[in-house]
Amino acid sequence: MADRAFCPRCYEDVEFNTVKDTETIELDGAKYTYRIRKAICATCGAEAVHNPYRQEAGEAFDDAVREANGIVSLTIVRDLPKKYNIGKRPLSTLLGWGELTYSRFMEGAIPNREYSDIIKDLYDHPESFKALLLRNGEKIKPVAKRKASEAVDHALHNQYPDAVRIYEVAERMIDLAEGDITPMALQKLVYYAQAFSAILCDAPLFLQPPRAWAAGPVYGQLWHEYKHGVLIPDAVSRDDSPFSDDENDVIEGVYEAFGRYSGPELSRFTHSEEPWVEARQRAGAQDGDWCEEQISLESIVAYFGPIAEKYKIRSSDRIKHYVNDLANKPS
Structure with missing residues (x-):
């Protein structure tokens, strides 16, 4: 049975047509405009009463008031x-x-x-x-x-296709640090794990590009999750690890090489490397500016590939030779 509305002119329930309209109501000196749907009697053309549309209009007015006052709809x-x-x-x-x-x-x-x-x-x-x-x-x-x-x-997978994988890398770094790690340092360790896995493994640990924030490469979902500090995850044995042996070696090698440095020190390292520098330049960002420019995986591979050649990084235990040079660079 077709949906019906009450027509006050015909004084009976009738079939109706729907038209879209806007309505404006003034409340306490403020005007609120919102979209509504009206039921129009198919017989006489008068506006009919359709309760679902009345309820919908009430909620639309409520949302308009909320929006104007910064309250969630x-x-x-x-x-x-x-x-x-x-x-x-x-x-x-x-x-x-x-x-x-x-x-x-x-x-x-x-x-x-x-x-x-x-x-x-x-x-x-x-x-x-x-x-x-x-x-x-x-x-x-x-x-x-x-x-x-x-x-x-x-x-998260819909918004960040590699979200779960990035969390796994982050949790492994936290585990290696026994929880003694800052959110800034965690971001940079995950970044270097992505970079060196792209060079030393068959494929990078994940594909999502970081953003070139003022303090270095950042993965947005990690920032939101760990901005108030990190929590120690449940311990996972290597046998139960979501990573291959080669991936585990890279993660552990990155932690061994970079893990002794603080977040600000790691941030300084990334500021001397081309992927972050070039992303900021593309965006026209100055020192300290907010920047959402992506650091592409291509630029990461293009930079760290020659680094691996220069320092003969065929396995993760040689990453520390590159890090030692970074640490000794003048600020």
Whole structure:
């Protein structure tokens, strides 16, 4: 049966046509304009009452008010649990909020600015949700944690095709450092692992290019996950490692060669290397400028290939000879 609406002119339920329109409402001296759909009686042409469209218009007005005041939309509030396949109560628990807090937001309660910003960040950045799950995942049931973990990994793969692989490299570096590593140093160790694996293995550990940020190469999802510090992952034996023996050798060789240097020292090393320098130049970035320019894998291979030849790096245990020269370069 076709959907019907009540026509006040015909005074009966009628078939209708849908037209798109905009509506403007003034509230407390401010005007809010939003898109709506109207039901138009197919018999007389008058506007008919269709409850789903009325509810939709109410939500559109609510979203317009929220947007104008910098508050997350009701649509995003309701979509967030779907995106990460997590229930309202487990999500509240994961966030450290009251058990029914997120349920109230989904029913239309307006969050304060702090809670709103958290919801928007989690929705826009799967890496932020991944970090939250890593920090607080033990607070929810294992089944809920597993489902949310699978969903966020899927979202990350769509946004960052190598996301899971990059996390694996990062976790291996944290494991080798026994947790004694800063987020800046971790970024650079992952970068050098990518670079030398491209030269010493059949293929690089992952393909995602880093960005040429002011402090050196950075992988966005790692920055979001570890910006507040690193957590020691569960230990994984070499037998259970996701890496081949050659890949493990490169990761361990990079850590052995670079791991004794601080984040700022590693940042200084990358500032003397062509891939980062050329990416910044392409973007016209000056010292300290924000820059989202990618450092291409091609430029990494073009630079580190000759480095491997110069220092006779046929295996990972010779990477340290290159690093020693970097360390002795004047600032």
